[in-house]
Amino acid sequence: MTGLATLPRVSLVAAPTPLQPASRLSAVIGTQVWFKRDDLTGFGLGGNKVRVLEYLLGDALGQGCDCLVTGAGPQSNWAMLAALAARRCGLDPYLEFYGSPAEAVGNLLLVELAGAQIHYTGELDRASVDDAMVKRAAELSAAGRRPYLVPRGGATPLGAAGYVAASLELADQLSLLGVRPRQLWLATGSCGTQAGLLAGGQAVSADYDVVGVSVSRPVEECVARIVTLRDGVSALLGLPVGAGADVTVLGGYLGPGYGQPSPQGEEAARLVARTEGVFLDPVFGAKAMACLLDAAAAGRLAGPVVFLVSGGAPTLFAGPRGSM
Numbered sequence: 001m002t003g004l005a006t007l008p009r010v011s012l013v014a015a016p017t018p019l020q021p022a023s024r025l026s027a028v029i030g031t032q033v034w035f036k037r038d039d040l041t042g043f044g045l046g047g048n049k050v051r052v053l054e055y056l057l058g059d060a061l062g063q064g065c066d067c068l069v070t071g072a073g074p075q076s077n078w079a080m081l082a083a084l085a086a087r088r089c090g091l092d093p094y095l096e097f098y099g100s101p102a103e104a105v106g107n108l109l110l111v112e113l114a115g116a117q118i119h120y121t122g123e124l125d126r127a128s129v130d131d132a133m134v135k136r137a138a139e140l141s142a143a144g145r146r147p148y149l150v151p152r153g154g155a156t157p158l159g160a161a162g163y164v165a166a167s168l169e170l171a172d173q174l175s176l177l178g179v180r181p182r183q184l185w186l187a188t189g190s191c192g193t194q195a196g197l198l199a200g201g202q203a204v205s206a207d208y209d210v211v212g213v214s215v216s217r218p219v220e221e222c223v224a225r226i227v228t229l230r231d232g233v234s235a236l237l238g239l240p241v242g243a244g245a246d247v248t249v250l251g252g253y254l255g256p257g258y259g260q261p262s263p264q265g266e267e268a269a270r271l272v273a274r275t276e277g278v279f280l281d282p283v284f285g286a287k288a289m290a291c292l293l294d295a296a297a298a299g300r301l302a303g304p305v306v307f308l309v310s311g312g313a314p315t316l317f318a319g320p321r322g323s324m
């Protein structure tokens with residue numbers, strides 16, 4: 001797609017990531033499931049945000065930036081991968097975290113290893129990092145640096161281009177295999193991934209529905225964010241704006257809260273590990289899979305379906321509060 005090809009991009013993803021039949025899981029639940037293995041994107045410990053960072057870092061380098069500023073929680077997969085991608089491109093990473101200094105396990109261990117400059121807002125409110133990022137970028141500019149500021153999750157129209165590219169990749173794989181999925185399932189947080197998959201699905205005339213399971217925000221907030229991001233990336237790439245099917249986001253699988261494992265998610269992750277030998281992270285993938293399993297059990301899942309395994313491996317080692 002021309003619009004995509006003209007965007008500056010750095011190469012981080014070992015593409016294509018595998019598309020694998022989850023045969024044993026499919027036999028258990030009675031619906032054919034395929035895994036799109038974006039836990040194997042091939043940079044850091046993998047994950048969906050590597051695709052997003054290809055376009056964001058391409059833009060940062062194009063603008064001559066020398067450092068990257070973003071914000072999240074100490075166990076954020078996004079922040080860790082952003083810091084690592086910044087390093088790969090020769091930019092210094094600056095991270096604003098909500099909360100206060102925590103034990104260096106999981107992603108926090110990895111951002112420390114990458115030598116990111118970390119500052120804590122001291123507030124539990126996740127949005128507290130938004131102002132802190134702007135302040136940090138202003139300070140860096142005043143000191144003569146050229147910061148590249150990215151909102152939480154890399155959820156911008158440009159970042160969503162990563163999942164438009166992934167949709168093209170998936171379309172090629174599906175056509176080679178002769179598989180026509182009815183649905184593409186994923187965990188939705190900051191919403192950029194689902195927005196990119198919707199715009200990308202439209203670009204390749206996909207006949208699957210994209211089904212997001214919210215693991216973070218209320219469903220209505222997700223839908224509004226996805227529409228804005230989808231239309232933003234569509235405009236950026238010269239695709240029809242506002243086109244495509246309705247936005248589907250399912251709720252009810254947050255469990256005790258964002259970043260905290262849920263009993264249902266843990267059970268779903270155990271089933272997937274024991275049938276497929278694949279690890280789902282407790283914060284995103286496990287909860288989305290719990291929702292998919294319930295849909296299958298209720299007879300509401302018509303296959304074949306593709307499930308995006310989106311990464312998050314570091315939070316498997318972050319203790320009971322996976323992403324806080």
Ligand SMILES: Cc1ncc(COP(=O)(O)O)c(C=O)c1O
Binds near residue numbers: 047048077189190192
């Ligand atoms: C492992 C994993 N899966 C899914 C998501 C959700 O992606 P998005 O924030 O684009 O909705 C994230 C977000 O950080 C993630 O780290």
